[in-house]
Amino acid sequence: MPLVTSKEMLLKAQEGGYAVGAFNAENMEMVKAIIQAAEELKAPVMIQTTPSTIKYGTVDTYAAIVAAEAKKASVPVCLHLDHGSSFELAMQAIHAGYTSVMIDGSKLDFEANIAETKRVADVANALDIPCEAELGKVGGKEDDLEAEADTNTDPQEAKEFVERTGVTSLAVAIGTAHGFYVGTPVLDKERLSEIREVVDIPLVLHGASGLSDEDVSDCVKRGICKVNFATELRAAYSKAVKELLEEKPDTIDPKAYGKTAIAAVKELVMARMKVCGCDGKAE
Numbered sequence: 001m002p003l004v005t006s007k008e009m010l011l012k013a014q015e016g017g018y019a020v021g022a023f024n025a026e027n028m029e030m031v032k033a034i035i036q037a038a039e040e041l042k043a044p045v046m047i048q049t050t051p052s053t054i055k056y057g058t059v060d061t062y063a064a065i066v067a068a069e070a071k072k073a074s075v076p077v078c079l080h081l082d083h084g085s086s087f088e089l090a091m092q093a094i095h096a097g098y099t100s101v102m103i104d105g106s107k108l109d110f111e112a113n114i115a116e117t118k119r120v121a122d123v124a125n126a127l128d129i130p131c132e133a134e135l136g137k138v139g140g141k142e143d144d145l146e147a148e149a150d151t152n153t154d155p156q157e158a159k160e161f162v163e164r165t166g167v168t169s170l171a172v173a174i175g176t177a178h179g180f181y182v183g184t185p186v187l188d189k190e191r192l193s194e195i196r197e198v199v200d201i202p203l204v205l206h207g208a209s210g211l212s213d214e215d216v217s218d219c220v221k222r223g224i225c226k227v228n229f230a231t232e233l234r235a236a237y238s239k240a241v242k243e244l245l246e247e248k249p250d251t252i253d254p255k256a257y258g259k260t261a262i263a264a265v266k267e268l269v270m271a272r273m274k275v276c277g278c279d280g281k282a283e
Helices: 006-016 028-041 051-056 059-071 087-096 110-126 155-165 189-198 213-221 231-247 254-276
Strands: 020-024 045-049 077-084 100-103 131-135 139-142 145-147 169-172 203-205 224-229
Touching (some): 020 028, 020 254, 028 045, 028 059, 051 087, 110 131, 155 189, 169 224, 231 254
Parallel strands (some): 020 045, 045 077, 077 100, 100 131, 131 169
Antiparallel strands (some): 139 145
């Protein structure tokens, strides 16, 4: 089917008490793996690209790949700009055919974040494109994005932020981090519950790669409607290719690398979808 926006799938997730899995893709093979997983489990799915990924390709390239693969699928597929770094990039993504965007002003102070976020949300809302934002700082490193320290989201600030910006979903910081964790993460789940009480739009969990199934599931029960996975997909992809080359070092056909990587990423995505509870939720 044609690409859809994230609006309906996230609202259904909120009503149904589950979360939509949002998976970062770097190339055609990862896109195929993610959609194949969604098809097999009958799950709605979001495919994401970061600014760094877009530098590697372009918004037009990724929009074309995902749209072509989604067209063959029987489940809803949304293409989302993850961690949009500027108003201009968000507009480029929308123009290229992205059906959801994020503007990440979390490195700015509260008022500046509101101003930059509202600027994007106003245009997105006028075009009926959902807009995600981030309040508080999710630690760790993802692509060119790096946060030196964690600053968890304040519930009352979150309430004010949503009211003043008009965003349709909000990424919150509760102790998660981008990339793989060094040590065991300690999540402020009570903070999440407090945010859920005062914010009525879908909440998003970033930095889920490396979290235990129990932690992800608990966060979903406390109100998370979208869970982002990126680093662990890259790791699964790379591990599969390395193992193929170790077993068959004379392999020179890139399609062979792609097939083994697709299988590995698909398996991981299916496992994460089941933890999010979105399997069987596609119409």
